[in-house]
Amino acid sequence: xxxxxxxxxxxxxxxxxxxxxxxxxxxxxxxxxxxxxxxxxxxxxxxxxxxxxxxxxxxxxxxxxxxxxxxxxxxxxxxxxxxxxxxxxxxxxxxxxxxxxxxxxxxxxxxxxxxxxxxxxxxxxxxxxxxxxxxxxxxxxxxxxxxxxxxxxxxxxxxxxxxxxxxxxxxxxxxxxxxxxxxxxxxxxxxxxxxxxxxxxxxxxxxxxxxxxxxxxxxxxxxxxxxxxxxxxxxxxxxxxxxxxxxxxxxxxxxxxxxxxxxxxxxxxxxxxxxxxxxxxxxxxxxxxxxxxxxxxxxxxxxxxxxxxxxxxxxxxxxxxxxxxxxxxxxxxxxxx
Amino acid sequence: xxxxxxxxxxxxxxxxxxxxxxxxxxxxxxxxxxxxxxxxxxxxxxxxxxxxxxxxxxxxxxxxxxxxxxxxxxxxxxxxxxxxxxxxxxxxxxxxxxxxxxxxxxxxxxxxxxxxxxxxxxxxxxxx
Numbered sequence: 001x002x003x004x005x006x007x008x009x010x011x012x013x014x015x016x017x018x019x020x021x022x023x024x025x026x027x028x029x030x031x032x033x034x035x036x037x038x039x040x041x042x043x044x045x046x047x048x049x050x051x052x053x054x055x056x057x058x059x060x061x062x063x064x065x066x067x068x069x070x071x072x073x074x075x076x077x078x079x080x081x082x083x084x085x086x087x088x089x090x091x092x093x094x095x096x097x098x099x100x101x102x103x104x105x106x107x108x109x110x111x112x113x114x115x116x117x118x119x120x121x122x123x124x125x126x127x128x129x130x131x132x133x134x135x136x137x138x139x140x141x142x143x144x145x146x147x148x149x150x151x152x153x154x155x156x157x158x159x160x161x162x163x164x165x166x167x168x169x170x171x172x173x174x175x176x177x178x179x180x181x182x183x184x185x186x187x188x189x190x191x192x193x194x195x196x197x198x199x200x201x202x203x204x205x206x207x208x209x210x211x212x213x214x215x216x217x218x219x220x221x222x223x224x225x226x227x228x229x230x231x232x233x234x235x236x237x238x239x240x241x242x243x244x245x246x247x248x249x250x251x252x253x254x255x256x257x258x259x260x261x262x263x264x265x266x267x268x269x270x271x272x273x274x275x276x277x278x279x280x281x282x283x284x285x286x287x288x289x290x291x292x293x294x295x296x297x298x299x300x301x302x303x304x305x306x307x308x309x310x311x312x313x314x315x316x317x318x319x320x321x322x323x324x325x326x327x328x329x330x331x332x333x334x335x336x337x
Numbered sequence: 338x339x340x341x342x343x344x345x346x347x348x349x350x351x352x353x354x355x356x357x358x359x360x361x362x363x364x365x366x367x368x369x370x371x372x373x374x375x376x377x378x379x380x381x382x383x384x385x386x387x388x389x390x391x392x393x394x395x396x397x398x399x400x401x402x403x404x405x406x407x408x409x410x411x412x413x414x415x416x417x418x419x420x421x422x423x424x425x426x427x428x429x430x431x432x433x434x435x436x437x438x439x440x441x442x443x444x445x446x447x448x449x450x451x452x453x454x455x456x457x458x459x460x461x462x463x464x465x
Binding site for chain 1: 341344347348352357359365367368370371387390391392394395397443445446449450451452
């Protein structure tokens with residue numbers, strides 16, 4: 001049901017662009033104003049969110065330890081999974097950000113012969129996530145051809161590599177296949193696995209459908225219902241050089257694609273997609289596991305901490321506590337209301 | 338803010354990457370639609386301009402397969418009743434003589450690198 005809500009939401013968004021840019025002829029709004037606003041919301045919102053996290057204190061030393069801590073010299077330390085130096089932490093972060101090491105450690109609980117609990121390795125989530133994120137990265141880099149003239153060699157090089165099998169015309173991008181397959185997998189695991197379906201919310205399904213919608217509109221524009229790509233480049237180049245133009249004859253499919261991308265950008269800082277910035281600020285990953293060697297000082301200034309002592313708490317709730325028969329330090333005064 | 342220098346450096350890197358389309362184009366000339374060389378030889382193309390713009394790559398691909406696999410050399414146009422030979426070099430490039438001034442103009446602009454020229458030659462050669 002939650003998945004259906006999200007799906008309808010994405011369809012509704014596509015319909016807004018379809019009606020707005022198509023029937024009502026508001027190409028300026030959907031082609032220029034909304035995308036520009038979306039980029040602004042994305043960059044500013046992202047920074048505000050990260051600064052907000054940076055301002056919150058980490059009161060405890062809470063890194064997750066996934067290996068042997070630094071100990072006696074003859075006990076071999078796992079310096080990446082339980083780092084005790086800044087270098088080790090940096091190594092751990094690099095592996096986490098680039099290779100999703102904590103997903104690699106994903107396990108699956110099962111009942112063996114119906115009675116014995118077993119923990120097995122489960123790499124599919126890691127593989128799907130890795131495929132999805134890297135395909136998305138390549139796709140974003142490929143799209144930079146619409147924002148640079150002449151197109152830098154790096155971008156056209158990636159483009160050539162991506163279409164290296166030279167299947168059909170326009171040549172098939174391999175990342176398109178990988179991307180759709182990975183997003184579909186990430187969606188299906190939420191629907192098919194009962195435990196994951198139980199914890200999945202609208203905000204889990206919505207980005208998946210939104211991204212899938214973006215992928216499908218993009219794929220349709222490239223392979224099936226062609227958009228005039230030169231006009232599209234006129235629009236995108238105008239957008240980033242502030243000489244805004246709406247060229248004639250770009251299909252409405254392009255505006256749907258652009259609107260869904262804009263929604264994704266605006267939704268980004270408000271949602272769990274912020275894990276893009278959050279992964280760098282995770283205390284469980286970026287702290288040094290040397291709590292026995294160095295004392296972690298809680299950086300809170302005590303005078304700023306708002307606390308509520310037990311006598312104050314009892315004063316506030318004494319009547320209710322007495323009513324339900326909870327013991328109180330100070331009895332309820334006779335004649336009190 | 339805690340770890341101010343590290344977080345602000347990270348954000349600066351983020352902003353630089355995310356605003357690439359904006360700062361990359363500062364100071365460069367405004368983008369103009371590539372001007373294609375006008376054809377003098379013929380009045381109309383094998384199909385309508387809109388169709389050719391969108392589908393020329395698929396059409397050439399189909400032509401190649403039909404010629405090579407089925408020895409079918411004749412293309413019956415849907416806009417005029419003429420019959421054309423299915424040939425990039427002999428038909429298309431008979432009018433659009435110059436690859437640099439026609440094909441490459443748009444292809445370069447959107448970083449498309451078709452592999453036509455792995456086998457075919459530019460009939461008029463590279464004219465500098």
